[in-house]
Amino acid sequence: MNFRDHFAQTAATVETLTRNGETSLTNYYGERSDFLRFNKSAVRQPGSVTDIDVTVDLIAGKRRTSTSVRLTGTKDEDATRLHHAVAGARTALDGAPDDPHLAFSREPRSSEHVAQAAMPSKAQAVDAIMRTGKGRDMVGIYAAGRVAYGFANNLGQRNWHESDSFNLDWCFYYAADKAVKANYAGVDWNDRELDRIAGDAAKTLPLLSRPVKTIPPGGYRAYLAPSALHEIWSWLGWGAFGIANHRTRATPFLRAIDGTGELDRHVTVKENTAEGLAPGFQADGFVKPPCVNLLSGGAYADCLISPRSAVEYGVKTNGANEGELPQSIDMAGGTLARDRVLKELGTGVYISNLWYMNYSDRNNGRVTGLTRFASMWVENGEIVAPLGVMRLDDSIYRFFGSELEGLTAERDFIIDPASYGRRSVDSMRLPGALVGDFRFTL
Amino acid sequence: MLESIERAFAGAVPAGVACSLRVERTIEERFTVRRNAAEPQRRRLNTGAMVTVEHNEGLGYSATTDLSAAGLRRAVDDAKDWAEVSSGRMVAGLGANGFTSARGRYETQENKGWNDIPPTEKLRLLGELSRRLKAGDRIVDWGAGLHHTNTESLLLTTAGGRIHQETKVLVPTLFVVASAGGQTQRRSFGDSRIGQGGFDLMETMGLLDAPERLSREALLLVEAPECPDANMDLVVGPDQMVLQIHESIGHPLELDRILGDERNYAGTSFVTPDMFGSYRYGSELLNVTFDPAHPDEAASYAFDDEGTPAHKAYLIRNGILERPLGGASSQRRANLPGVANARACEWNRPPMDRMANLNIEPGASTFEQLIVQVERGVFVETNFAWSIDDSRNKFQFGCEWGQLIEDGRLTKVVRNPNYRGISAGFWRSLKGVGGPDTYAVGGATMCGKGEPNQAIRVGHATPACLFGAVEVFGGGQ
Numbered sequence: 001m002n003f004r005d006h007f008a009q010t011a012a013t014v015e016t017l018t019r020n021g022e023t024s025l026t027n028y029y030g031e032r033s034d035f036l037r038f039n040k041s042a043v044r045q046p047g048s049v050t051d052i053d054v055t056v057d058l059i060a061g062k063r064r065t066s067t068s069v070r071l072t073g074t075k076d077e078d079a080t081r082l083h084h085a086v087a088g089a090r091t092a093l094d095g096a097p098d099d100p101h102l103a104f105s106r107e108p109r110s111s112e113h114v115a116q117a118a119m120p121s122k123a124q125a126v127d128a129i130m131r132t133g134k135g136r137d138m139v140g141i142y143a144a145g146r147v148a149y150g151f152a153n154n155l156g157q158r159n160w161h162e163s164d165s166f167n168l169d170w171c172f173y174y175a176a177d178k179a180v181k182a183n184y185a186g187v188d189w190n191d192r193e194l195d196r197i198a199g200d201a202a203k204t205l206p207l208l209s210r211p212v213k214t215i216p217p218g219g220y221r222a223y224l225a226p227s228a229l230h231e232i233w234s235w236l237g238w239g240a241f242g243i244a245n246h247r248t249r250a251t252p253f254l255r256a257i258d259g260t261g262e263l264d265r266h267v268t269v270k271e272n273t274a275e276g277l278a279p280g281f282q283a284d285g286f287v288k289p290p291c292v293n294l295l296s297g298g299a300y301a302d303c304l305i306s307p308r309s310a311v312e313y314g315v316k317t318n319g320a321n322e323g324e325l326p327q328s329i330d331m332a333g334g335t336l337a338r339d340r341v342l343k344e345l346g347t348g349v350y351i352s353n354l355w356y357m358n359y360s361d362r363n364n365g366r367v368t369g370l371t372r373f374a375s376m377w378v379e380n381g382e383i384v385a386p387l388g389v390m391r392l393d394d395s396i397y398r399f400f401g402s403e404l405e406g407l408t409a410e411r412d413f414i415i416d417p418a419s420y421g422r423r424s425v426d427s428m429r430l431p432g433a434l435v436g437d438f439r440f441t442l
Numbered sequence: 443m444l445e446s447i448e449r450a451f452a453g454a455v456p457a458g459v460a461c462s463l464r465v466e467r468t469i470e471e472r473f474t475v476r477r478n479a480a481e482p483q484r485r486r487l488n489t490g491a492m493v494t495v496e497h498n499e500g501l502g503y504s505a506t507t508d509l510s511a512a513g514l515r516r517a518v519d520d521a522k523d524w525a526e527v528s529s530g531r532m533v534a535g536l537g538a539n540g541f542t543s544a545r546g547r548y549e550t551q552e553n554k555g556w557n558d559i560p561p562t563e564k565l566r567l568l569g570e571l572s573r574r575l576k577a578g579d580r581i582v583d584w585g586a587g588l589h590h591t592n593t594e595s596l597l598l599t600t601a602g603g604r605i606h607q608e609t610k611v612l613v614p615t616l617f618v619v620a621s622a623g624g625q626t627q628r629r630s631f632g633d634s635r636i637g638q639g640g641f642d643l644m645e646t647m648g649l650l651d652a653p654e655r656l657s658r659e660a661l662l663l664v665e666a667p668e669c670p671d672a673n674m675d676l677v678v679g680p681d682q683m684v685l686q687i688h689e690s691i692g693h694p695l696e697l698d699r700i701l702g703d704e705r706n707y708a709g710t711s712f713v714t715p716d717m718f719g720s721y722r723y724g725s726e727l728l729n730v731t732f733d734p735a736h737p738d739e740a741a742s743y744a745f746d747d748e749g750t751p752a753h754k755a756y757l758i759r760n761g762i763l764e765r766p767l768g769g770a771s772s773q774r775r776a777n778l779p780g781v782a783n784a785r786a787c788e789w790n791r792p793p794m795d796r797m798a799n800l801n802i803e804p805g806a807s808t809f810e811q812l813i814v815q816v817e818r819g820v821f822v823e824t825n826f827a828w829s830i831d832d833s834r835n836k837f838q839f840g841c842e843w844g845q846l847i848e849d850g851r852l853t854k855v856v857r858n859p860n861y862r863g864i865s866a867g868f869w870r871s872l873k874g875v876g877g878p879d880t881y882a883v884g885g886a887t888m889c890g891k892g893e894p895n896q897a898i899r900v901g902h903a904t905p906a907c908l909f910g911a912v913e914v915f916g917g918g919q
Contacts (some may be wrong), residue, residue: 022461033894035894039533039702043529044525045503045794047504048520048521057482067484067486067487068488070489070507071507073507074508075823081487085487092483092485092561096483097480097559099480126527138708139703139706140706141703141707141894144893179705247582249582250626258624355831356832357829358827359827359840360858360860363917364625364917364918364919366918366919368838370830370831372831389835389836391836419893421897442836442838442862442913
């Protein structure tokens, strides 16, 4: 399947079906993925998915409707499906009320991003996992292949974003809930690089064989590795930075906005589209700026503003997606050298991963969640024992504010392995964080 | 369409290859009114199929939108390639089990058909609900919505199986946000309102009477004191019980978790295979069933996605753990009994163990009889936040609505009511189970699990319940 040619053909078909006085917006998603799920170093569910999902928005005057349809890659069948989709959208338009927040790009800005690469064959993928898991308890998922996003309208705009990538996301388990999490993601598969990452991860396994350290609830010095911060930002990003969250006073950064809560001045976070993996355009045809400052020097800065919200709140859009969620979070690093983290931590908790974040009190930026995988108890700069699972309950104004002692200079680029409906194109670039007092409750 | 696919499938499978085809055609419609403005109507037509092949003790699947004879042949070849490269490398118990020979049909019963109500009437109704939510300047956000999904599926197998099912699921939404000073509070109809049936579900769920109450309660919460921090009795309304069951009974009983499949993502379970038949999960009042035949519930069906006939079964009876939530594949792997719960979220994801309908059987107490037992406690309703560890043991839930119980009576409203506990002990503190007058049908619209990830609808029907000595707390810095 050549998604690019198929997109061009789809856009042309929709344009032909669009009548005078109508505007059509076509959003195209193509995916060809291999998924290889494994457990206990054996194959659990191997398979492939080929998917083409096209959404046509039809606009007449101030009315708009949206119709999505799966296409097949077969010319005649797809032409028939698009004809029915557009005809159905036109019928729906007849009864639709005016949309007071109607917004779409009227100034064509076309773009193209193509990053093709050779992916491992089915046999290579299975062999690599069998080799890596040999003698170990390895569980996880390998996902690889092409995803393609396209936007077209009948004003002549065409945007195309196509990339090939792989993401091998797994754990080596010691026993029960004690495991080391690892990930190998990228575009150029290299067996030796996989072996290196797997070898590094395996070095932690002997530490997990030590008796588990159980600590009572309370405040502890803590180091949060980049993968732990990834869990925090994945949660906070959901509802923190959209202008709708800001204007309806639903963001967890409410106290920072009102001036009743302070973040540390070293906390700087931006939506870095230029260095992320997500497309640089959105579903209404607006092109995203390279960067939007979300938190700057500890202060709440700019919001992500979708075209609809821009009309609703009378501001200018910055090309955010409909949900106003960040896709390419970039948190500035600090001066703490990663190889000094344990020494600087002294005695406390090394949190490799967090899990299942949510709110204890959203107005106060208070969140909860749990330690996971190879989180460790550290004494005098040395790892002593794996940590029994602990529940945190603390505020962003403490761990990103009064209790933040430092951010690492080195940052990790974390490619989201999620695949709800589609393979994610989200990513984050994050440091680790040293926190003077981190609260656990259970 | 289904007849032509059936013919194409028959011609696509080479002789001697064991194969199944699961075709799905889904029509989703969404109507939304937010802040009294109708958003564009959304309609999604989603058609595709998954071919699964067992060959030479290997297994593979291939999912495609191309349902032509040539498209299905390519999918069969692709799945067979996977089966060949996984041959001899599969998890023990998979790869040579064959496919179902069951034949049957299921269809949701509608009293008032979704398609009998024109879109203009749906929008008019939502517009009216939306206007009734805006009760003053402190209401800063509000909205109403309808999400309807009609899914027709056909499972065909080379063993002669043919299962045709059609489900119609409705999710109504209603929310209101009040804000004053530094306090923002949300009150909603709940994300757990989901049911199988027709447009009449709107009335049976109580949506039409809810707007004024929700606005009034949101405004009360903004001014309310924080929920106290104390160890006390807790009465949980059915729309919060949905999450309590889901996270601390449903997920830990999934057999694929117990077998370790989910350890890299959704987690493992504190439940181990040796516990079935003897482990005391809860007090004697706790009776939990898997019930795929409940007519109104979101995940009712006659067969699961592996084609296993579905029947009601007790998972926990009088507090004792009897069987896990495991479909036929997991049952073979674990050598344990289970239920018909192998489900896929759509055509492009393979089946795995899911909750489907997981319910608490009602007791005999009225709501008042639950409350009157409590000297000091709190009544909570409508989930706002949920979090549980990867073994499904240490949990924390936050609710939208809280009300103190003092000397057997509901008294003042409190905001940010949270509670936490440990699954293994929490259910043993169950000391009151509400009767039919407290019983409600709900569920979860987006239960996430699996690699590749899958979000699926599940049903939970439950009464209100009373728990003793729970760690309750409120918000604050």
